[in-house]
Amino acid sequence: MGNIIALHSYKGGTGKTLLSINLAATYRKRGRNVCLLDLDFRAPSLHVAFKAEGNGYWLNDYLDGTCDIKKVLVELNPSHKEGGRLFVGLANPTTEAIREMSAKDRKWEMRALGRLLSLKTSLFNEMHLDHIVFDTSPGLQYSSINAIVSADAVLVVSSLDSSDINGTQRMTRELYDLFEKKTGIILNKVPAGVLSTSSKKEKLLEHLRTIHNLPILEVIPCFCDILEAGGTYVFAEEKPEHPFTKTLETIAAKIEKF
Amino acid sequence: MRYTIRRKAMTTLRRSEKSPTQILEKIRESLDKLNEKMDVFIEIQRHGQRDSQSIPDVLDVMTLLSLPDHLRKTAVTLCKLDQATADEVAEQTKRARAVESGYLNQLVLMGYVKKERRGRKAYFYVEKES
Numbered sequence: 001m002g003n004i005i006a007l008h009s010y011k012g013g014t015g016k017t018l019l020s021i022n023l024a025a026t027y028r029k030r031g032r033n034v035c036l037l038d039l040d041f042r043a044p045s046l047h048v049a050f051k052a053e054g055n056g057y058w059l060n061d062y063l064d065g066t067c068d069i070k071k072v073l074v075e076l077n078p079s080h081k082e083g084g085r086l087f088v089g090l091a092n093p094t095t096e097a098i099r100e101m102s103a104k105d106r107k108w109e110m111r112a113l114g115r116l117l118s119l120k121t122s123l124f125n126e127m128h129l130d131h132i133v134f135d136t137s138p139g140l141q142y143s144s145i146n147a148i149v150s151a152d153a154v155l156v157v158s159s160l161d162s163s164d165i166n167g168t169q170r171m172t173r174e175l176y177d178l179f180e181k182k183t184g185i186i187l188n189k190v191p192a193g194v195l196s197t198s199s200k201k202e203k204l205l206e207h208l209r210t211i212h213n214l215p216i217l218e219v220i221p222c223f224c225d226i227l228e229a230g231g232t233y234v235f236a237e238e239k240p241e242h243p244f245t246k247t248l249e250t251i252a253a254k255i256e257k258f
Numbered sequence: 259m260r261y262t263i264r265r266k267a268m269t270t271l272r273r274s275e276k277s278p279t280q281i282l283e284k285i286r287e288s289l290d291k292l293n294e295k296m297d298v299f300i301e302i303q304r305h306g307q308r309d310s311q312s313i314p315d316v317l318d319v320m321t322l323l324s325l326p327d328h329l330r331k332t333a334v335t336l337c338k339l340d341q342a343t344a345d346e347v348a349e350q351t352k353r354a355r356a357v358e359s360g361y362l363n364q365l366v367l368m369g370y371v372k373k374e375r376r377g378r379k380a381y382f383y384v385e386k387e388s
Contacts, residue, residue, distance in 0.1 A: 106318045106320070107316055107318075107386075109318045109319065110316050110317060110318040110384070110386060111386050113318065113319060113337065114337065114340070114384070114386055117337060117338050118340075142318070142319060142320075145319040145320075145323070146319055149319055149322065149334065149337075174323075175323070178323060178327070178330065179322075179330075179334065180331070
């Protein structure tokens with residue numbers, strides 16, 4: 001059976017969505033069948049990244065129990081000759097849907113957890129997927145904790161910001177460890193100066209290992225061209241030689257050995 | 259009196275023609291049941307005679323976070339399995355059946371989990387609709 005990977009962070013804006021999209025695309029290129037789910041119901045964004053309008057069914061409907069997960073999933077670029085298949089499940093981006101999702105009660109959240117947990121049977125067994133990638137909301141809230149409990153591995157995306165590092169430490173102790181999750185850290189948007197020499201990078205890694213007591217999967221520099229692209233295309237698909245794409249390939253391989 | 263009971267027991271054992279393994283298995287089952295009942299008594303004392311039916315609560319992620327580690331593991335496993343016997347939970351958690359049975363019964367007493375007997379087996383589940 002495949003595995004579910006949740007990308008999470010303490011603060012917003014760390015690059016979870018960018019990494020989720022490119023990680024899913026990297027797996028597809030490696031010949032894996034992947035499904036990427038937008039579980040950030042407060043700020044849905046995958047519909048913009050993939051220029052997908054949805055098919056009338058959203059993940060909101062699946063968690064509500066009003067439709068099957070297969071009705072929600074949309075296959076992207078089925079014309080790809082090489083590699084595996086990539087499916088995406090979108091969150092409803094309308095203001096009304098966002099408002100509704102933030103007003104759900106505990107009983108609803110409990111049922112939503114049950115539905116996320118049952119994805120393993122329905123998607124891995126029936127659709128022969130290898131990986132499911134969850135793009136989650138930042139911080140400690142129902143939708144992100146539901147996603148973490150349902151996942152097999154958690155990738156925590158952090159910046160060098162001290163409040164982000166502190167929050168990540170706390171979440172490790174009070175969330176990931178409590179649910180006995182395999183957890184790895186990706187340090188993203190690191191200023192180039194901090195990584196200018198290999199000794200500087202090693203020093204940073206050593207420091208992070210002491211702080212987090214978790215495997216540091218990768219340190220990703222801040223790439224200006226990624227910011228300039230503004231999420232208009234998928235780097236892992238369009239720029240195969242870009243260092244960011246290469247880093248994603250390393251991360252994808254590391255997760256499969258997790 | 260004691261002699262009569264012992265003789266009766268011996269006669270019953272002889273009549274049932276059970277192998278020593280079957281008898282030991284029966285004793286183990288009885289001890290497990292006794293263990294479950296002891297856990298329930300301990301829990302009732304700890305929580306002051308709380309009635310499981312009168313305090314339904316929601317086993318959502320926030321509740322899972324607030325549970326002690328040993329109960330959280332059992333509760334998360336039960337959520338994954340949807341409904342299960344103590345044996346099935348024990349298979350996942352790699353803990354003894356009797357231990358899981360005790361923890362599941364504690365969760366029943368706390369109002370998070372329901373228990374239903376079907377034949378000789380007890381099934382535990384999280385009630386989602388009500």
